Amino acid sequence: MIERVKLLIVDDLKENHLVMESVLSDPDLDIIKAMSGEEALSLCIEHDFAVIFMDVQMPGMDGFEVAELLRSIEKTKSIPIIFVTAISKEQKSIFKGYEVGAVDYLSKPIDPIVLRSKARIFKELYLQRITIQKQLVELEERLKELTKMQQEKDSLESLSLQDGLTKIYNRRGLDKFFNIHWSNCLRYRLPYSVMMIDIDEFKNYNDNYGHLQGDEVIKAVAAAIKKSLFRSEDLVGRYGGEEFLVVMPNVDIEGAEIVAKRIQNEIWELNIKHEFASGRGRVTVSIGVAALIPSHSINPQELIDQADQKMYVAKKNGRNQFVSNRCQP
16 A cells, blocks of 8 residues: 655644645645644654645744754755745745745645645655655665676686686686786787796605695795785786796896796795705795797797796706796797
């Protein structure tokens, strides 16, 4: 059942209530009456009115005082107030009414046609406001749903690009961002550096310390590499079992070598015991570094292949080191 629109009549004379109520008789209206300003304030807190028809001259609190108080209360400050008065419409009285928040005046004796017309207008305005409020609530709820859906989608997308063990990028994530950075460096003719990093003698480590401990080593090395990358645009991902790829857009070979040395030292400082590491006694890495300025004649995979080749040179040369070269387009 649809709730009827409520109107409030404030007058200290019951006969005035009866006259206005008979004029405003409407099945869609719920007409509520107050005999004083104090009662009107209480009713306005309790109900939501489309409009208030308020007598100005009342014993105790007059209409102007009631209007001022209603405007000072958050819940009631927006209720339209129409003053009903026998006071002659002198300019000073009218200005005071508007100053305290009235939207209109009606003079006694009241014209029934005018009274019904104003009640109808404010009823329609009230219904429009309620409709808009409901629509806003529905829109807010819909926006919350869409935001939640987008967050879930982003979360799933992020998880799909993330390596489950190390929480750095997986191969899919690496491919995505490697290609984005390649395109940017190609467009602006910027240098592009990558590193291929492999944990030295990792099979020996797994065979002797177990796969669970091996997983811990992979996580520790991934964290150390990530810690060594100071720029937000640089990234690391797990390229294969114990292999990692570092991507550094707008970094030349000299800058990449500095980062490679930092990564090598960071992993050395982890001091993870590896008794089967050909005399080194701890976990280390071999790093291949390659850089070039992308061009349309170069396949992006060539840069990764260059870094991979240099990594194997580092291993051949004794491990726990980096080897680099400058790749020319």
